[in-house]
Every structure is written in C-alpha cells, then in structure tokens.
Amino acid sequence: MGETILKMQGIQKYFSGVHALKSVNFDLRAGEVHALMGENGAGKSTLIKVLCGIHKRDGGTVEYFGENVEFDNISKSQAAGISVIHQELNMMNHLTVAQNMFIGREFKKNGFIDDKAMEREAQKMFDKMGVKIDPSVKLGDLTVGKQQMVEITKAVSRDCKLLVLDEPTAALTLPEVEELFKIMRDMKAKGIGMIYISHRMDEINRISDRVTVMRDGEYVGTVNTAEVTKDDIVKMMVGRVIMGEQKAASNCPCDAPILLDVQHLNAGKEVKDVSFTLRKGEILGFAGLMGAGRTEVARALYGADHRQSGDIYLNGKKVKIKTPEQAVKHGICYLSEDRKRFGLMLDKSVTDNSAIASVDDYVTAGIINDGKMRDESEKANTKLRTKTPSMEQLLKNLSGGNQQKVIIARWLMKNSDIFIFDEPTRGIDVGAKSEIYHLMEELVSQGKSIIMISSELPEVLRMSDRIIVMCEGRKTGELDISEATQENIMQLATMREEN
Amino acid sequence: MSNKNPLLKKSAGSSSKQNIVIILAAIALFAIFYLINNNFASSGNVLNMTKSFVPYAILALGVTFVIATGGIDLSIGTVCIGSAVLAGAICRTGVSAEDGTLWLTIPIILVSGLVFGLLNGVLVAKCKLAPFIATLGTMLVSRGVTAVISEAIRETSSAVKYPPTGWFQKVFTNLNGFPIGLVWVLVLTIICAVVMYKTKVGRYILAIGSNEEAARLSGINVDKYKITAYAISGLFAGMAALFYVAANPSLNIASGNGMELDAVASVYIGGTSTTGGSASIIGTILGSMILVIIRNGLNLALSSGSVVSATNITYAVTGVIVVGAVMLDVLKKKSAAKVKIDSIPAKKEESKS
Known part of the structure; x- marks a missing residue:
C-alpha cells in the first residue's frame, strides 16, 4: 500500500x-x-x-x-x-x-x-x-x-x-x-x-x-x-438508537380488522410479487435499502404508476385503483419522499396547498367558498402546529418540516383513512421529526392506518407495529415489532437473490 | 371580508403593479399618438379600435386558461378564421342579410371552435404531445380542412362574404353607434375571472400549472382539466370569430394571419406566468388593449405618405414588448430566488452557535 x-x-x-x-x-x-x-x-x-x-x-x-x-x-x-x-x-x-x-x-x-x-x-x-x-x-x-x-x-x-x-x-x-x-x-x-x-x-x-x-x-x-x-x-x-426507544410491542391489537389487503403486486422491474395486509389503526413499516422497490410498491398501490398485476382489497372488497384520483376516493393518500416534485405547489399559498385535495367540499353552486376553505385550512394547520406567518404565505417560504405538515393537513382535510408516508422525515430537522412522529401516533389513535416507508432503521423500529422488509423488489421478510432488531432487518434487506 | 378571499386578493395583488404599469403605458401611448395625429382620438377611430380589439381580447381570454396550465395554443388564430369561413360556406351567407341562414353560423362557429379545442386537449392530455407540437398541428389542420370544405361547397376560393350591416353588427359590434362589443368583452372577462379564481376548473388548472405531478397525486383528474382548458381556448376562438366577421364581413382563410401570436403576446404582457400556475385575467385584457393601441396608432402615425409599412413596424414593436414583459417576469423570479439564498447563511449561524 x-x-x-x-x-x-x-x-x-x-x-x-x-x-x-x-x-x-x-x-x-x-x-x-x-x-x-x-x-x-x-x-x-x-x-x-x-x-x-x-x-x-x-x-x-x-x-x-x-x-x-x-x-x-x-x-x-x-x-x-x-x-x-x-x-x-x-x-x-x-x-x-x-x-x-x-x-x-x-x-x-x-x-x-x-x-x-x-x-x-x-x-x-x-x-x-x-x-x-x-x-x-x-x-x-x-x-x-x-x-x-x-x-x-x-x-x-x-x-x-x-x-x-x-x-x-x-x-x-x-x-x-x-x-x-x-x-x-x-x-x-x-x-x-x-x-x-x-x-x-x-x-x-x-x-x-x-x-x-x-x-x-x-x-x-x-x-x-x-x-x-x-x-x-x-x-x-x-449503532445506537438516536430517536427514542424501539417500540416494545405492537400497539395494534391482532384482532383489529384488516383494512387493506394487497395481493401479488407486480409493477415494472422494481416490484415483484409483493403481498401484504394493513390493519385498522396499525403502522406498517417498510424497511429496505435504497432501490429496494418500496416507493414503487406505494406508487403502484396508489395508482400513480402502472402495475402489471395485483389485486387490492379494501375491507374485504376488491377495489379498482388505476389512478391517484380513484385511490383518493377510496380514502388512500400518499405523501411522497420527494415533496418538492410530487407534493408541493411552491408558489401557492398554505391554504391552496392544504385544500387542493378537498376543493369539492367548499363548492356551492359551482363557486368555491374561499373563506370557508381558508378557515378549514387554518383549523387543520393549527391542529398540526404548522409554523407559518399567515395562511396566505407561499409554501416555498416554509421550512421542510412545516411543508410536510401542510401536506399532512391536505389529507386530514380530505379525511383519508390510509396514509402512505414515504420517508416522512427526510430533510426535516430533529425537532420537527419528533413532532411528525407524534402526529403519526395521533392519527393511528384516531383509527387511521399508516404505511410508513423509511430508510432510517431507528425510525422504522420506533414507529412500526409490524415491519415488511424488501430487497430488490421482493418482500424478503415480515417481522412483528417485538421480534425485530436492526440486525435482523439489515440481514433481510441485503438478502439478494444471487446469494 | 378582504382577507376572507385570499386567492382573489392575492392574484390581483401580485399582478396589480404590472397592471398599473400597463394602464400608465396605455395612457402615455394614447397621448403620444394623439399628438402625432389628432384623428387618433376621434370617435370614429375609437370605434374602429374597439372593433379590432374585441376579437383579439376574446382570443386572449381563452388562451389564458391554456397558458395557466403551462401549455400554449397556437391554433386559435386559424381556428377562429377557419370556423368563420366554414360556417359562411355551409350557411351560404352573402353580402345581403337575406342570403343564406345567417343565424345558423353562430352555432356552427362555436361548435367548430370547441371541436378543435377538444382535439388539442386530447392530443396534449391523452396522447402526451408537447402543447407546441399538438397545437401547431391543429393550426395547420384547421386552416387546411376548413378552407378545403369551404371551397368544395362554394366551388370557388374567393372571399367568404358576411353582410356588412344588419342585426349581426347590432349584436356584436355597433349598436347604433355604441361599441356593443365592449359590453361582450366585459361580460366574458367577468365570467373568465369567476371561472379562473372561484371555480374548481380554474383552481385545478392553476394547480396543474403550478405542479402537475403534485396535482395528479392529490387526486385531481389532470387529463380532464387539461382538456377543459384547451376546450375553453377553442370555444373562445369560435366566439372571437363572431366579432371578427361582424367587423370584417369579407374574409378568406388568410385573413387575420398571426392573430394567435398577438393573443398569446397579450397574455404574456398581462403577467400570466409563461410556465403556468398563475394567471391574470385583467392583465390579459389590458395586454390586448395596449397591442391594439400600438397597432392602430402606428398605422395612423405612418399613414400620411410614409414609405415604411406600419404593419411591419408593429411586428417589431410587439416583439420587443413581449420579450420585455417576459424578461421582467424572469427577473422578478430571479430576484425572488436570490432572497431565498441570502436567508440560508443566517440560519446556518443559528445552528452553529
């Protein structure tokens, strides 16, 4: 050397x-x-x-x-x-x-x-x-x-x-x-x-x-x-766990009804025969390395990308979801990892960004009631403690954590049942992170269900009730939180087909 | 009440400065042209100006919706003239109001405009063609197809004639000396402003222009609203044709060549973002107004024995104004970006300490 x-x-x-x-x-x-x-x-x-x-x-x-x-x-x-x-x-x-x-x-x-x-x-x-x-x-x-x-x-x-x-x-x-x-x-x-x-x-x-x-x-x-x-x-x-302890046991009773059932999902080269279920009030973590296909599973489920095959059942009934519009109608929402590209309208106000999915609720005789829309947006954002000087503030002037809250507000206003969080704390500073975690916990306590995709293992272990691990487009394992460790998740996440 | 209506207030507020600039510029130009040629302010000339202003303003109103999505519609000029030629041929209109079935031209013109608009929308939204290409194609197709059909029906390629006086003019241009076209523009402007700022259609169109992917993932049927925007543009091109033939009763397919560019220019001058997401309906009207003043003013100023052609100077001046207006928009965005970068080091200090 x-x-x-x-x-x-x-x-x-x-x-x-x-x-x-x-x-x-x-x-x-x-x-x-x-x-x-x-x-x-x-x-x-x-x-x-x-x-x-x-x-x-x-x-x-x-x-x-x-x-x-x-x-x-x-x-x-x-x-x-x-x-x-x-x-x-x-x-x-x-x-x-x-x-x-x-x-x-x-x-x-x-x-x-x-x-x-x-x-x-x-x-x-x-x-x-x-x-x-x-x-x-x-x-x-x-x-x-x-x-x-x-x-x-x-x-x-x-x-x-x-x-x-x-x-x-x-x-x-x-x-x-x-x-x-x-x-x-x-x-x-x-x-x-x-x-x-x-x-x-x-x-x-x-x-x-x-x-x-x-x-x-x-x-x-x-x-x-x-x-x-x-x-x-x-x-x-x-290494050590940085953001609080690992959840000791699942908070979701195992007899909670199955809300979402995804069977044999195939989409492009990135998603190969993935099946999983989501219970009411559960946080289902998706772990894996970059490129494992987790985002692609979410997008295919949401109708954002085309899928070759796979059936989706909601409350036991088969549903047709081919576009995000249909997914939203069925109470599913998706919060993208790349907020700037897929979530935010940076040059629009907090109100516009919060209400864009639920405009229908404020229309009477074809005319939008802006006052009511603004008030509801303000209510949702106050609940989430979004820090913004006003509801008219343009979104590009907010910090990453507050932008994320505005998007959460968007789906609270739409009253969605299933929240798909894709890297919910990416680019968000530590203080805002724990706030996002509390919000997620609050959502499930209200009976909402969450699918959380995260590349940060401590985050997966702190938040999830159950964990699905993916590697190269395949589901390589499913762990209850009580049996999950960083080590065994990493093992599953690196379980390549050629090995 | 004022803060109860954030969107209307904001969209008016952000472009109101530009609107004031345009109004001041219009007044200044009016004064200059009046000093050069006193005839400019004569009632006859003002009526003339409104006649040419109305169709341009209506074209520009319609295409504002397309530009708000981040698109462009180059076909509106030929769709406008082509629809008028087509309807004139089908209804066999002539110089006399008794020739043919004049009233029938109205629905034919409107439907023709709408159909071409829908065609654009489907090409852009469903076939994923770039708006420039799709509407360039429709521009050529609309011009060719309407002319061919008209020639086949009339067995001549001579100008299509509409009656130069009669109820058509009373409804669309000149009601016993009153420029009735302006009332129509006012009504359409109000309708457009309501649709753009107070209905789902406008809200979604602006959302698509702001971030199409985010709009789609928010559950908006992006294709449907894009098609709607192009359909509005086409329908307004048809409406503009009604006012155009009332003012120019003898026309052929080459009439009003380049109208679409003037209309698009008006929209940009008015402050609608070239990349979509924000739109100013009032700005569009003011933009068309200033172009008409320049066109007409230069025409009068140079008419008295000048060797250079006013039309060509108008082209050059319009070009400079459009580039200038859009450059202002770019500079505005740049300075906004600068402010953002400046604010980052401040935060850095915070976290260091």
Whole structure:
C-alpha cells in the first residue's frame, strides 16, 4: 500500500440549519480501495461532494498529496486528478462513445472536429484497459455496465489519481461486476486510490482494503476489511438508537380488522410479487435499502404508476385503483419522499396547498367558498402546529418540516383513512421529526392506518407495529415489532437473490 | 371580508403593479399618438379600435386558461378564421342579410371552435404531445380542412362574404353607434375571472400549472382539466370569430394571419406566468388593449405618405414588448430566488452557535 494521497479531517457541513457532516475523518492511500459505508442519509454523498467541490465545507481540512486544498467546483477537482463515477451516469446518450469521452477537449483538424482521431485514441485506451467497446457507436446503445466502463476509462484517460465510485454495481449484472472488479484491480496496481461506496457487503469484503463507516453525518470508525466480519460492519452502521426507544410491542391489537389487503403486486422491474395486509389503526413499516422497490410498491398501490398485476382489497372488497384520483376516493393518500416534485405547489399559498385535495367540499353552486376553505385550512394547520406567518404565505417560504405538515393537513382535510408516508422525515430537522412522529401516533389513535416507508432503521423500529422488509423488489421478510432488531432487518434487506 | 378571499386578493395583488404599469403605458401611448395625429382620438377611430380589439381580447381570454396550465395554443388564430369561413360556406351567407341562414353560423362557429379545442386537449392530455407540437398541428389542420370544405361547397376560393350591416353588427359590434362589443368583452372577462379564481376548473388548472405531478397525486383528474382548458381556448376562438366577421364581413382563410401570436403576446404582457400556475385575467385584457393601441396608432402615425409599412413596424414593436414583459417576469423570479439564498447563511449561524 502506498503513501497517503488524501486526508480529510474534521469536515463540517451545514445545510440551512441541518448539521449534515459532523467532524468527519477520511483518508485514502495510493493503490487502495477504501469502502465508504453507511445507511441512506448517513452523509456519504455529502462527503464526496465536499471533496470534489460541489459543496463548500464549513470546517475541517482536506490534504491532497500533502497540500491543503479547497476545490471551488468540479472542473478544478477534475484538473487535480479526482474523478467521480456517479450512480446515475451523466452522459449524452445520443453522442458516440468517443465523443462522450473527449467532450470539452475534442481533437481538431483544420478547425473541424476530428471524430476518427478521437475514435482511434479511445480504442487505444479501451485496448489498454482490456475492455471490448466500439468507440464509434452511440453511447445509449451500450448496456449500463459498458457505459460505466466508458466513464471509468474516461477518468483514467484524464490522468486520474483518485477515483470515486458511487454504488457502481447497483445496475450491473454479475459478469459485469466481475469485469469492473478486474479493472479496479488493474487500477490498484497503477497506484490509483479509489473510494468505493456500496451497500453490498459481499462486494466490500472482496474488493476493499479498508472500510470507513458513517452514521447520521458522523464518523464512526475505520477498520481493515480483512479483520472484521460482515456483522461487525452492520453493527457499526446501525449503532445506537438516536430517536427514542424501539417500540416494545405492537400497539395494534391482532384482532383489529384488516383494512387493506394487497395481493401479488407486480409493477415494472422494481416490484415483484409483493403481498401484504394493513390493519385498522396499525403502522406498517417498510424497511429496505435504497432501490429496494418500496416507493414503487406505494406508487403502484396508489395508482400513480402502472402495475402489471395485483389485486387490492379494501375491507374485504376488491377495489379498482388505476389512478391517484380513484385511490383518493377510496380514502388512500400518499405523501411522497420527494415533496418538492410530487407534493408541493411552491408558489401557492398554505391554504391552496392544504385544500387542493378537498376543493369539492367548499363548492356551492359551482363557486368555491374561499373563506370557508381558508378557515378549514387554518383549523387543520393549527391542529398540526404548522409554523407559518399567515395562511396566505407561499409554501416555498416554509421550512421542510412545516411543508410536510401542510401536506399532512391536505389529507386530514380530505379525511383519508390510509396514509402512505414515504420517508416522512427526510430533510426535516430533529425537532420537527419528533413532532411528525407524534402526529403519526395521533392519527393511528384516531383509527387511521399508516404505511410508513423509511430508510432510517431507528425510525422504522420506533414507529412500526409490524415491519415488511424488501430487497430488490421482493418482500424478503415480515417481522412483528417485538421480534425485530436492526440486525435482523439489515440481514433481510441485503438478502439478494444471487446469494 | 378582504382577507376572507385570499386567492382573489392575492392574484390581483401580485399582478396589480404590472397592471398599473400597463394602464400608465396605455395612457402615455394614447397621448403620444394623439399628438402625432389628432384623428387618433376621434370617435370614429375609437370605434374602429374597439372593433379590432374585441376579437383579439376574446382570443386572449381563452388562451389564458391554456397558458395557466403551462401549455400554449397556437391554433386559435386559424381556428377562429377557419370556423368563420366554414360556417359562411355551409350557411351560404352573402353580402345581403337575406342570403343564406345567417343565424345558423353562430352555432356552427362555436361548435367548430370547441371541436378543435377538444382535439388539442386530447392530443396534449391523452396522447402526451408537447402543447407546441399538438397545437401547431391543429393550426395547420384547421386552416387546411376548413378552407378545403369551404371551397368544395362554394366551388370557388374567393372571399367568404358576411353582410356588412344588419342585426349581426347590432349584436356584436355597433349598436347604433355604441361599441356593443365592449359590453361582450366585459361580460366574458367577468365570467373568465369567476371561472379562473372561484371555480374548481380554474383552481385545478392553476394547480396543474403550478405542479402537475403534485396535482395528479392529490387526486385531481389532470387529463380532464387539461382538456377543459384547451376546450375553453377553442370555444373562445369560435366566439372571437363572431366579432371578427361582424367587423370584417369579407374574409378568406388568410385573413387575420398571426392573430394567435398577438393573443398569446397579450397574455404574456398581462403577467400570466409563461410556465403556468398563475394567471391574470385583467392583465390579459389590458395586454390586448395596449397591442391594439400600438397597432392602430402606428398605422395612423405612418399613414400620411410614409414609405415604411406600419404593419411591419408593429411586428417589431410587439416583439420587443413581449420579450420585455417576459424578461421582467424572469427577473422578478430571479430576484425572488436570490432572497431565498441570502436567508440560508443566517440560519446556518443559528445552528452553529
């Protein structure tokens, strides 16, 4: 193992009041694969973004080849030899492989772009890497795995000294993973340092030299991969419970009537034969890693996405839900993980946002009674303790927690029975989090039922009466809260089909 | 009572500044054109201006609903003229009020406009075509199809004739010297304002323009309300045709070329957001008013032996105004975004301490 090429110490980062990185340490040696692990939201991506200049750090030092650095933007860090292969590739599918590789530094002949020369150069590089890719085909025609190889080759061609791979295997087939690992070993031999972000334990064991674990924006520790077991790493990742104790036993009596029964749901590639039930007054937690298909289950159930098959029974009666409109009519509501995109009308008022699902209730003879609508919105938001200067305030001026409350108010006003909360506390600060939890508890005490999708295990364990664990689109387990632990949920969440 | 009606108050409030600017600009232009050519303020010319103002204003009112969804309707100009040509041919209207069945043109024109509007709505909402493409297609189709049918019926491509005087004018343009068209515009403006701000249709249209996905997930039947918006636009294009033929009784398919662009320009000048979500009905009316003043004023100012064409100057001036108005909108949004960024470091300090 070579010299230390990167040393990050005491890195701090704040996002509008949220402490995203709390004194994080990380170092990387030449020719090393250093895995960076942690649950979703642990701060891995933020750390990488601080490194490559997308975010400015609020504290701490970054030493790169012995020099103190602070990159202002990606092109500066790229010039210094840092390349990031993102989970979602940012390339131009309509250009050829060679055009993509040399974008911004095209070869020219007589003032015109020389495609042939770029293709020859790309071919040379692919040969050196031992990858079989035709540089003259359109990038979009390649598999995701091959596209990734193109990105890596491009990075290497830029004289990269530090390569960050952010969940590179998420979309790869097994043989493609093998090819990737072979290339990674070649790069190790060349002395390139690699930061490897992945949730897949077995891969970490195979490819990495050291593992650094992060949790809730904090640095937990760094260990040599050879000296620890998979369980040790899982323990480091889940750690202590931060938001109150785990619920001891289900609050929902087991003879409570079954409200919702979903049978053999199939939707796209993300949802494979998922069945589950929801009782009246129950909080049903959905646990799993990112990409496990939990959001897709919710969207398919809600009619937001098309589903290939699957039956939905409400109170034992089969119902037809093909659009969100029908779902809402049946008393189901969905609070999206991505509030900005799927929930909020940012340039509209608190009243408009709260009442949009229940406009019908305020119409007499075709005319909307705005006064009554405003009063009801105010009532609902007061009950939720939404902090807003007025009901006319535009939603974009509210904090994340209050925006979430406005959306909860929307469905309270609609008097929904089944609340699907998708990451209910994402992007919400700690104080508002516990308020959201209390609201959810209040809802079930009023006889409402909740499906809660969450990537935060402590949240799942604190809130749920029963937990369904998913992995790669399949339901891999169902646990009563009394038998659930962070460890056995993690086991189920990483139960891949190939293992 | 004033705070009991937040939406009406707010939507009026946010664009009221722009409305005042437009009104002041209109008064200034009126004065300038009057000084250049005293005929500009003559009662004859004012009546003339109202005649050309009315159809444009009605087109613009209708298309405001489409623009509020975040869409655009380029077909309204040809749908308007095409419907008039079609109805004139079917009812065999002529210069004399006794020719053909004049009254029958009214339902035919309205239905024709509505049908083309529904077509646009289905193409955009159900077939998921980009509004620009869908309505560009309808623009060409409506122009071609109505002209062909008309030629086939009349066995000539000469201008379609409506009676230049008679009850049609009394109802739509000139009631014994009174510009009755303005009353119609007033009535339609009130109806549009009520529909936009006080009914479910308007509320949902604005919600779709603000965030279509959020509207859909809130249980709104987005397709239905998008189709409704395009249908309103088409129906109003038909209505505009009634006022157009009353003022221009001899017309062919090429008449009023580019009307749709003037109407859309009026909407943007009036302060309706180009990306949808907020709409100003009053602004749309004021926007059409200012365009008519400019068009007519330049025409009179340059009529006395000028070598340059007033029409072409009008195009250039209109273009500058539209770009200017929309640029104002963009700058306004930009400065709003800036305020937001500025407020973040303040919060940062809080959590650090």
